[in-house]
Amino acid sequence: MGSEGPLPITVHVTGFKKFYGVANNPTEVIVSNLKEFLKRRGMPGGIILGSCTVLEAAGHGVLPTLYQLMESGRSEPFTNSSSDGPVIWLHFGANAGALKFAIERQAVNEATFLCPDELGWQPQKLAIFPEDGGTFQTRKTTCCVDAIAEFLNKKGYDVAISDDADVFVCNYIYYHSLRFAEQRGHKSLFIHVPLFSRIDEDTQMEFAASLLEALAVIC
Secondary structure (H helix, E strand, O other): OOOOOOOOEEEEEEEEOOEOOEOOOHHHHHHHHHHHHHHHHOOOOOEEEEEEEEEOOOOHHHHHHHHHHHHHOOOOOOOOOOOOOOEEEEEEEEOOOOOOEEEEOEEEOOEOOOOOOOOOOOOOOEOOOHHHOOOOOEEEOOOOHHHHHHHHHHOOOOEEEEOOOOOOHHHHHHHHHHHHHHHHOOEEEEEEEOOOOOOOHHHHHHHHHHHHHHHHHHO
């Protein structure tokens, strides 16, 4: 009996709706259009696209939705395939001041929102999980961010590696996702993208597809 190849990676993707100062969040467009875009472009080999979900740009108030999504581990998969292979939670967030893409290596156990989130919550110096220790504690992705960045830079994208996901909503959601992923044997990765006024929509859609290619090759 011949040996079987590696199981495909199921990737679940999230983005955010508008937040303070960003009325049109590029990640809402990317995540909402990703399935149709890949139907036209072609799905990267070794990838099953699972759920594509746009979340409110909120912290504590969005957790029931986030955990329901992560506990299910699936939601109308892009293909009819099923897989017991690796699972990656891929989160996109917008950085209004960015000029390039950024792969976030870690999240910190602190919620300090300089303004209220979209559901009105504004924590200050709050440990996201007190049982993890103080607000200085971090959780790192198990994805190889250096190799992913190198892959994408070779594709022509301007990609940096970041150790600071901010302590606003993006960091809050990423910390929860990293913790959940560790408990379930999954992986989690957060990507910050610029506004479409900095890098146009077509380029960002191609970037998302190339990122999936990188995950298939590297993870």
